[in-house]
Amino acid sequence: MPHLIVYASEPDLAGREADVISALTDAVVGVYGEWAREIAVVQLVGIPAGRWGIGGRPAEAPAPRVTFGIKDAAFARPDAGDIVAGLVNGVTEALVGVFGERVRAGTTVELVGTPAGRSGVGGEVVLT
Known part of the structure; x- marks a missing residue:
């Protein structure tokens, strides 16, 4: 399942949570198709002002950082390059749509592949 931690x-974030989750x-869904809507997980982590540093000092207006967990097998597909590009671009555009153009240049999207058998749901190991 696609799992995004923002x-x-x-x-x-304050007051925009629903917009971020929806976007x-x-x-x-734009990359995977409508079937992914019901299983996409978005978690929002708000960092208080003064607790995010860049260059050795507190950042005034840091751009979002996203860790996007997907199945490792996605990187072995023939269309992996298109999937990666679509996810990075789509996530960035979604965040720019909510937060504004100022976040584009600094928004980071990290795709993290989980191999089959290395995660679990409901107490059961996921083997696919």
């Missing part, structure tokens, strides 16, 4: 400035879910 780290963003708490002041940026990111739509981005996932």
Whole structure:
């Protein structure tokens, strides 16, 4: 299942949570198809002002950082390059749509592949 963890400035997130979740879910659906809507997970982590540093000092307006967990097998597909590009672009565009153009240049999307048998749901190991 696609699992996105978004780290963003708490002041940026406040009041926009539903918009961020909706936009990111739509981005996932744009790459995978409508079937992914019901299984896409988005978690928002708001970082209080003064607790995000860049260059050795507190950042004034940091761009969001996204860790996007997907099945490792996606990277072995013949269309892996298109999937990666679509997810990185779609997630970035979704965040720009909510937070504004100022976040584009600094938004980071990290795709993390989980091999089969290395995760579990409901107490059971996921083998696919």
